[in-house]
Amino acid sequence: MLNRFFGQKPQEDPKQKKTNEDVQEQVAEQQPDIEQRFSFLSRTRQMFNRLGNTVQENDIITDSLWDELEESLLGADVGPSTTLWLIDRLRERASDENMRTGRQVQQALREELTQLLGKPAALRFSKQSPLTVILVIGVNGSGKTTSIAKMAARLKHEGHDVMLAAGDTFRAAAIDQLQEWGNRVDVPVISQKPNSDPGAVVFDALQAAQSRGSDVLIVDTAGRLHTKFNLMEELKKINKIIQRFVPDGPHELLMVIDATTGQNALLQARKFAEDIGLTGVIITKLDGTSKGGFAFAVADDLGVPIKFIGTGEKVENLMPFEPQNFVAALFAQQ
Numbered sequence: 001m002l003n004r005f006f007g008q009k010p011q012e013d014p015k016q017k018k019t020n021e022d023v024q025e026q027v028a029e030q031q032p033d034i035e036q037r038f039s040f041l042s043r044t045r046q047m048f049n050r051l052g053n054t055v056q057e058n059d060i061i062t063d064s065l066w067d068e069l070e071e072s073l074l075g076a077d078v079g080p081s082t083t084l085w086l087i088d089r090l091r092e093r094a095s096d097e098n099m100r101t102g103r104q105v106q107q108a109l110r111e112e113l114t115q116l117l118g119k120p121a122a123l124r125f126s127k128q129s130p131l132t133v134i135l136v137i138g139v140n141g142s143g144k145t146t147s148i149a150k151m152a153a154r155l156k157h158e159g160h161d162v163m164l165a166a167g168d169t170f171r172a173a174a175i176d177q178l179q180e181w182g183n184r185v186d187v188p189v190i191s192q193k194p195n196s197d198p199g200a201v202v203f204d205a206l207q208a209a210q211s212r213g214s215d216v217l218i219v220d221t222a223g224r225l226h227t228k229f230n231l232m233e234e235l236k237k238i239n240k241i242i243q244r245f246v247p248d249g250p251h252e253l254l255m256v257i258d259a260t261t262g263q264n265a266l267l268q269a270r271k272f273a274e275d276i277g278l279t280g281v282i283i284t285k286l287d288g289t290s291k292g293g294f295a296f297a298v299a300d301d302l303g304v305p306i307k308f309i310g311t312g313e314k315v316e317n318l319m320p321f322e323p324q325n326f327v328a329a330l331f332a333q334q
């Protein structure tokens, strides 16, 4: 069933998989394809097209161009601080580089946005241990469970033996939901009763993963801890348990953020990111929103790579983040 979504299953050894950079290069050769592959960004693209029109209408650089540029970036939810930084940077470049037309500013904006997103960042796998452990955090409703399932399906398709741990033990429904997704994508889920110790669930899952010979364990951790202190204490405990089995683990600590909750979600994410050693972000629900500029605010504010983006509710709707193509898609048809 998964092959229907992902195409023909590759035969290669997962350890020799293509890096994101290789994939990016390959995709760059298929430019006409970008618009179609990124069609989920259509509403955000409209915001950037508005920006394109602004730039086109002004063939000399006036103050109103800067004002309209600012309005468009804020409208796409690039966020106040990133927007101001971008405008400052572009004004500086316009002056240094003697820019005379809006087109030149637009090209510079593309460059700055691409730069802001950084290089594509693939998932990190253990170099020392046969088992890679990925922890996932995120608030209620962010799309955490769905993203875990999508990631499991993708990794399984790439040839990994994946297991899930229901470490978010606060709600029976959360455990059931993960079980359900596990069944759907045909990946085993280790769980215990609601309210049991998440550390004990992780311990069980590590044992099970090792005895089964799984090479990736994805741990769903609590998303609704009220304070940073609680979250950190729980993560410390879980980390200690993981390191008894896998000394260089956990290999990823990913936060799932819903793009439609905008700048408020970012405030909370920033607080967590500073102290818990976040290694990456999954931005969900980029489909159907005009707020896709949120990705730039995330990259600018959190200083950790965006590893995946959620592009819909189906299991195949998870895309490794491709910074260059993401920006290219926003400026398509201009």
Ligand SMILES: Nc1nc2c(ncn2[C@@H]2O[C@H](COP(=O)(O)OP(=O)(O)OP(=O)(O)O)[C@@H](O)[C@H]2O)c(=O)[nH]1
Residues within 6 Å of the ligand: 138, 139, 140, 141, 142, 143, 144, 145, 146, 147, 174, 177, 223, 284, 285, 286, 287, 288, 309, 310, 311, 312, 313, 317
């Ligand atoms: N459109 C869209 N919907 C998504 C995406 N990711 C998740 N969702 C939907 O968002 C809703 C919440 O997703 P969950 O995975 O249940 O969220 P959660 O963070 O685990 O939240 P709880 O179940 O409340 O713990 C579901 O209806 C998902 O189908 C996405 O990328 N795009």
